[in-house]
Amino acid sequence: MAKWGMVIDLDKCTACQACVIACQAENNVPNSDPEAAGTGRSIHWMEMLPIVEEEYPHLRMRLMPRPCMHCEKPPCIKVCPVNATQIGSEGIVGQINARCIGCRYCTTACPYTVKYFNWYKPEWPAVMENHLNPDVQVRYIGVVEKCIFCHHRLQKARDLARYEGREMGPNDYIPACAQTCPAEAIYFGDLENPKSSVAILSKSKRAFHLLEDLGTHPKVTYLSEGV
């Protein structure tokens, strides 16, 4: 069985945020207005994590793309009272919007703070309303949502492969962020397949994970820059 994972090469990343926008468009994430952004309520499944290194005057600012880590041992699924967030057999941590009661226990339990809550009814500018992605459900008000590695793309790829009577190839399933990245800094694939780029790169000497010491075993690996 496949284990989907991601590798983000920080040496290649230019922090252009194309991944952030691609994710937003692919997954029908509502645009946030200045008010929502100012009060910390905008939703970004893929977000730039600002890291400030050293101090003034030798200040160094870095931005790291941060999707959901898709932990092998996710702290969020343990606490959900209604089974609305689960880890699938292929390692994708999913969110069942239709069952979520909006208690926000998973959002507080996630050490990476990657889960988002729908504070408002999702709204788009009129011109965009007819351009939503039909493959992705628009979320309700009052539920939690998160990056799901564009799970709908996996379903589509699998259906297509079955229809064409072949095995799924390594490039059949790729999330929007990885597909969009102009610097090709985001790799995506099956960690169980030893020949896949993610499996090889995640064993690189440059590889590290966010908050590794918490024992959550993230399936998003970073390659450190400047080595």
Add this chain to the structure above:
Amino acid sequence: MDLKKTFEQDEEVLLRPVREVNRNYYITVGILSLIVAWAFFAYFYQLKRGLGVTGLNRPVYWGFYITNFVFFIGISHAGTLISAILRIAQAEWRRAITRSAEVITVMVIFFGVASILMDLGRPDRIFNIIESGRFQSPLLWDVTSITCYLTASTVYLYLPLIPDIAIMRDKVNKRKWLYNVLSLGWTGTPRQFKRLELVISVMAILVIPVAVSVHTVVSFVFAMTVQPMWHSAIFGPYFVVGAIYSGIAALIIAMALIRWVYKLDNYLRDIHFTNLGLLLFVMTLLWTYFTFSEYLTTFYGAEPTHMAVFWSKFSGEYMLEFWGMIVCCFVIPVIFLSNRKLRTMTGMVISSFAITIGMWLERFIIVVPTLANPRLPYERGAYHPSWVELSLLAGCFAFFILLYVLFTKFFPIVSIWEIQEGRQHAVSEVAERVRTYLPDAHTEEGEAQAFSREQVETARP
């Protein structure tokens, strides 16, 4: 004065609040109802617009509602637990105070539960908890434990009420049908009393572990996550101690108000308050000990993510709340309660108000700063409650007080039959009990353990 006349006097005084209503009562109920109505409006506003009308955000996903939840569940420890312990310990001074304590528990739990409902993004899906409930989630432990506690506390409040309801059925010319149904055909035969006392003592033992479990699992909601300053083994007992602490404070305030409004000085006597005040002082010290242990351990370990939370409480954004808590829960109670001169009614009521405020701040200081300081270097969060959250806090308090006031108008707030039973049996029973503590003595006149005051006086050289 014969026993019968005394009994009649007890019934007369203690049923007066049920029999008579005056203008002040209507004014109180009116004001409280207005606040409650306003809170309902605020809640429907939130229901319509979503949680965007609160001050919550990412990462401060929990704020006032969860604080209120922990606080109200804490207050609920006043009644059942204290009353059960006093009953089991055969503390004779309990007779006048158990009822007023037990009512607090039953009434306040509703607002703990309501706070959770207010916090839900989708309250319409609440039954998913039953349909797809997962027992790995500490929230489901809460649901189980609190439901159990509410049921047990209600039974534990109702059982000792039965003889009093029967008295009202016979002697109050109001709501006959209600008292008739609720008294379950009580006639006060010795057999009935024997059975009732057996059930009460079984319930008193049963509710203690349930009460302890309630606040333990409330703390587990926080302690089971890996978040800084939540993931702490001290949280279970720390929350239980805090709960009893705030509970006793709430009880003292309630009793002082009852005594003042219904002029029950003769029933809720100074000795009751003094005893509760001493208990409150012990809890002050215990709470301080837990708080000290918790913060010193964090400080000494000095893990950066924990220290970020620590400093935000100690000298950062939540400084006012943190030091407010220390003043309200430690400085003020210690000054008033440790000193016999200041441990007056006023002193105890001041301390109790301070503790109630301080314990609310403590819950806030536990919930918010941890969320505002996540592990990863995002922008630090800030939280400012909106008018909706403030209205609902006010509404919860007003509704609780309203229910309490209404209870005192439907049922005697001091247990009549337990006072009467005390007059009838307690003195001789206690004397008998004390006698069994003393070693047997054999003299020429016969066997004896204790002697009357006259015997002692004459025997002295």
